[in-house]
Amino acid sequence: xNIAASHATQSCFHCGEPTNEGERWATQIDxxxxxxxxxxxxxxxxxxxxxxxxxxxxxxxxLPELSPAExxxxxxxxxxxxxxxxxATVQQQFVVPHGDEREATLIIDGISCAACAWLIEHRLKQxxxxxxxxxxxxxxxxxxxxxxxxxxxxxxxxxxxxxxxxPAPFSATEQEAQRNRESRQAIRRLAVAGIGMMQVMMLSVPxxxxxxxxxxxxxxxxxxxxxxxxxxxxxxxxxxAAIRDLKTRHLTMDVPVSLAIxxxxxxxxxxxxxxxxxVYFDSxxxxxxxxxxxxxxxxxxxxxxxxxGNNLMTLLPTVALRxxxxxxxxxxxxxxxxxxxxxxxxxxxxxxDGVILSGRSSVDEAALTGEYLxxxxxxxxxxxxxxxxVESPMTMRVTATGAxxxxxxxxxxxxxxxxEKPAIALIADRVASFFVAAxxxxxxxxxxxxxxxxxxxxxxxxxxxxVVTCPCALSLATPTALTAATASLRESGLLISKGYVxxxxxxxxxxxxxxxxxxxxxxxxxxxxxxxADRSQDDCLQLIAGLERHSTxxxxxAFRHLRGxxxxxxxxxxxxxxxxxxxxxxxxxxxxxxxxxxxxxxPSQEPGxxxxxxxxxxxxxxxxxxxxxxxxxPALIEGLKRRDIAISLLTGDPSNSGQRLAAELGIEDVRSGxxxxxxxEAVRQWQAQGQRVLMVGDGINDVPVLAGAxxxxxxxxxxxxxxxxxxxxxxxxxxDVILQGLERAQMTRRIIRQNIAWALGYNLVALxxxxxxxxxxxxxxxxxxxxxxxxxxxxxxxxxxPRG
Amino acid sequence: MDIIYVLVPLSLVLLSGAIAxxxxxxxxxxxxxxxxxxxxxxxxxDEQGHDAENNNQEQHRD
Numbered sequence: 001x002n003i004a005a006s007h008a009t010q011s012c013f014h015c016g017e018p019t020n021e022g023e024r025w026a027t028q029i030d031x032x033x034x035x036x037x038x039x040x041x042x043x044x045x046x047x048x049x050x051x052x053x054x055x056x057x058x059x060x061x062x063l064p065e066l067s068p069a070e071x072x073x074x075x076x077x078x079x080x081x082x083x084x085x086x087x088a089t090v091q092q093q094f095v096v097p098h099g100d101e102r103e104a105t106l107i108i109d110g111i112s113c114a115a116c117a118w119l120i121e122h123r124l125k126q127x128x129x130x131x132x133x134x135x136x137x138x139x140x141x142x143x144x145x146x147x148x149x150x151x152x153x154x155x156x157x158x159x160x161x162x163x164x165x166x167p168a169p170f171s172a173t174e175q176e177a178q179r180n181r182e183s184r185q186a187i188r189r190l191a192v193a194g195i196g197m198m199q200v201m202m203l204s205v206p207x208x209x210x211x212x213x214x215x216x217x218x219x220x221x222x223x224x225x226x227x228x229x230x231x232x233x234x235x236x237x238x239x240x241a242a243i244r245d246l247k248t249r250h251l252t253m254d255v256p257v258s259l260a261i262x263x264x265x266x267x268x269x270x271x272x273x274x275x276x277x278x279v280y281f282d283s284x285x286x287x288x289x290x291x292x293x294x295x296x297x298x299x300x301x302x303x304x305x306x307x308x309g310n311n312l313m314t315l316l317p318t319v320a321l322r323x324x325x326x327x328x329x330x331x332x333x334x335x336x337x338x339x340x341x342x343x344x345x346x347x348x349x350x351x352x353d354g355v356i357l358s359g360r361s362s363v364d365e366a367a368l369t370g371e372y373l374x375x376x377x378x379x380x381x382x383x384x385x386x387x388x389x390v391e392s393p394m395t396m397r398v399t400a401t402g403a404x405x406x407x408x409x410x411x412x413x414x415x416x417x418x419x420e421k422p423a424i425a426l427i428a429d430r431v432a433s434f435f436v437a438a439x440x441x442x443x444x445x446x447x448x449x450x451x452x453x454x455x456x457x458x459x460x461x462x463x464x465x466x467v468v469t470c471p472c473a474l475s476l477a478t479p480t481a482l483t484a485a486t487a488s489l490r491e492s493g494l495l496i497s498k499g500y501v502x503x504x505x506x507x508x509x510x511x512x513x514x515x516x517x518x519x520x521x522x523x524x525x526x527x528x529x530x531x532x533a534d535r536s537q538d539d540c541l542q543l544i545a546g547l548e549r550h551s552t553x554x555x556x557x558a559f560r561h562l563r564g565x566x567x568x569x570x571x572x573x574x575x576x577x578x579x580x581x582x583x584x585x586x587x588x589x590x591x592x593x594x595x596x597x598x599x600x601x602x603p604s605q606e607p608g609x610x611x612x613x614x615x616x617x618x619x620x621x622x623x624x625x626x627x628x629x630x631x632x633x634p635a636l637i638e639g640l641k642r643r644d645i646a647i648s649l650l651t652g653d654p655s656n657s658g659q660r661l662a663a664e665l666g667i668e669d670v671r672s673g674x675x676x677x678x679x680x681e682a683v684r685q686w687q688a689q690g691q692r693v694l695m696v697g698d699g700i701n702d703v704p705v706l707a708g709a710x711x712x713x714x715x716x717x718x719x720x721x722x723x724x725x726x727x728x729x730x731x732x733x734x735x736d737v738i739l740q741g742l743e744r745a746q747m748t749r750r751i752i753r754q755n756i757a758w759a760l761g762y763n764l765v766a767l768x769x770x771x772x773x774x775x776x777x778x779x780x781x782x783x784x785x786x787x788x789x790x791x792x793x794x795x796x797x798x799x800x801x802p803r804g
Numbered sequence: 805m806d807i808i809y810v811l812v813p814l815s816l817v818l819l820s821g822a823i824a825x826x827x828x829x830x831x832x833x834x835x836x837x838x839x840x841x842x843x844x845x846x847x848x849x850d851e852q853g854h855d856a857e858n859n860n861q862e863q864h865r866d
């Protein structure tokens with residue numbers, strides 16, 4: 001290991017993780033040997049180079065999101081799983097046939113920058129069967145058209161997996177389709193308003209400059225015709241919203257906006273036909289366009305957040321293998337009925353609650369219980385839907401599906417928690433509704449005041465007041481700042497899915513962490529190795545790595561970074577260990593009972609799992625495996641303490657490892673062995689004391705708490721359900737991004753305040769002037785636009801990345 | 805100035821044509837992805853050079 005130590009500071013050329021194995025796994029790229037951290041990265045890098053796509057390394061601006069090591073470990077089972085997608089029943093859900101060709105939509109997990117899209121598209125297009133491959137970077141969806149006669153879908157998906165990405169079938173939900181319609185409609189409205197604005201502007205210039213009366217009339221009529229679609233089509237969302245808000249007796253900015261548009265428009269029409277003094281078609285169009293632009297940008301940001309939720313439609317639990325006598329049949333998991341006999345393959349989720357009929361395997365229940373080590377299951381044991389079969393095939397009889405299943409119980413708990421979630425009142429909304437009422441009152445009184453001067457004059461003064469004070473800057477003040485801050489945080493790796501998150505982040509009093517998978521990596525790593533006989537430590541580890549290369553058990557991942565000796569005749573005994581032959585001896589690795597034939601005491605009481613390596617039943621080495629702490633955890637805890645935020649650790653794990661971790665990180669408040677109900681109860685108590693709680697978690701057992709906390713954050717490897725229920729999500733594994741989030745939130749609040757102060761100040765100055773009748777509506781419109789521009793520019797300061 | 809009686813209606817006709825084309829473009833999904841085309845065009849340029857380079861390497865190996 002001496003060589004390795006001297007290169008300890010290298011980082012992997014492919015994934016950027018620090019590596020001390022760079023020399024071993026180097027890959028030749030462009031004639032240079034580049035260090036790799038693990039065989040997974042090496043395999044991916046070699047695939048990329050062999051496909052002639054090494055330009056990816058030149059183009060990419062971000063490192064890969066997913067570490068390929070994870071794929072490598074599932075390699076043995078992954079292909080089997082992908083084969084399921086070839087079945088016609090499953091394809092019905094996401095594939096459209098076009099004659100000989102088929103078209104599928106896949107969601108690709110792990111895309112970090114545009115070069116990823118380039119890489120995937122080009123790799124797929126190299127395959128003869130692929131007609132078309134198009135990856136949409138905004139929603140990470142790949143539209144794939146291929147000839148099914150030449151190649152099944154599973155092979156195409158395998159090609160994507162080999163590049164280090166995770167493909168999953170995507171079938172559009174109703175919500176998704178609606179979002180799509182909304183987005184297209186918004187683009188149309190914006191375009192109509194924009195084109196209309198430019199044209200009306202052009203027609204208005206000669207009117208302002210002055211021309212003969214008959215020509216001017218003609219121009220006015222043309223401008224009116226152009227403004228019609230802008231008001232009736234583009235501005236429709238404002239009218240709809242205003243009517244809805246008035247019905248619910250709630251004053252929002254849509255009310256004066258609609259009023260101003262409608263009044264200015266009807267007044268201008270009246271003016272056109274009655275040879276009035278002025279027409280304001282240009283102001284109407286400009287006003288509509290700018291407001292729509294603000295809304296459009298906001299909507300785009302919102303949809304981008306939604307994308308994260310869509311990645312969750314990972315299909316695996318949606319298929320099941322039903323056994324009919326000896327026949328195996330692939331069915332959708334929604335068709336699973338109580339009493340069905342299902343085959344559970346290794347590497348797949350269990351589709352429903354049930355009892356094991358035959359076979360013996362380990363089941364990973366981490367998502368439900370927070371326990372990171374797989375639990376051994378055999379005939380007669382109960383399994384829970386949504387957990388993961390790790391090692392070997394089993395058959396089960398279904399005892400509960402749908403609403404009765406255990407997973408649904410957690411979902412119900414979550415629903416209830418969500419309903420009781422404390423509402424967060426937003427400053428901007430409160431200010432705005434108060435302000436709107438004031439504007440309406442002032443406009444009305446101004447109109448009354450000027451009435452003696454003639455209704456026409458009074459009307460235009462009132463209009464100017466409406467336009468000049470129109471809370472346009474005010475309405476832009478918050479959303480633009482939020483959009484800018486959200487975008488910059490997304491780049492740092494914090495994805496915010498709900499608008500109130502940034503504001504709520506500024507007054508968090510307590511952060512509650514889950515242990516497994518949140519503060520820790522949620523997977524086993526090699527902690528310690530004690531050689532017992534005369535074999536060296538390194539030798540023993542290489543032997544174990546050689547054995548574990550043949551296994552899919554999570555324990556094998558801990559040895560994945562070692563090359564390993566070539567061990568033959570490897571056999572695995574579920575829940576016990578693994579054995580194989582090397583240099584004529586039988587080597588066993590596993591529980592001491594299995595490896596040495598008797599229960600032996602491990603050398604120390606350190607936490608984790610002690611496993612024994614034996615040669616012909618003679619103990620050779622003890623190895624300790626444990627779940628390791630995330631590298632960024634200490635920095636986060638320290639940062640939170642500096643900010644005087646209380647920290648708690650609630651873990652479902654009943655062992656003392658929670659206490660140890662807390663001691664290591666300096667967390668004082670620890671509670672072990674907490675059920676989801678307990679966790680939720682604890683959060684409720686803190687909330688009752690007036691504290692605002694941010695929950696950080698990953699598993700399904702955290703979901704009720706995520707739903708019930710004031711704010712919730714899911715880590716990147718979190719279960720799908722946790723991600724959908726969290727307000728924000730980490731897209732990389734760096735916990736310290738949370739600190740950046742807190743900082744950004746403070747800054748955002750400052751900028752929102754500046755913006756609101758400016759908008760209010762400007763309006764307070766402009767209002768008396770407009771009320772005095774000194775501001776013609778066109779000047780009011782320009783003033784309003786400039787004011788909005790200032791607000792937007794101020795907000796854009798948030799986009800700048802802190803420290804580069 | 806009477807020419808405006810022809811030109812202004814003409815511009816309105818052209819405009820409605822432009823909007824119709826735009827609506828068609830939106831309907832056919834051209835505005836669904838606003839992010840990738842911008843970068844894609846840069847990458848594809850390099851690919852040509854890259855292929856040539858690749859071929860050269862292969863010839864050398866032979």
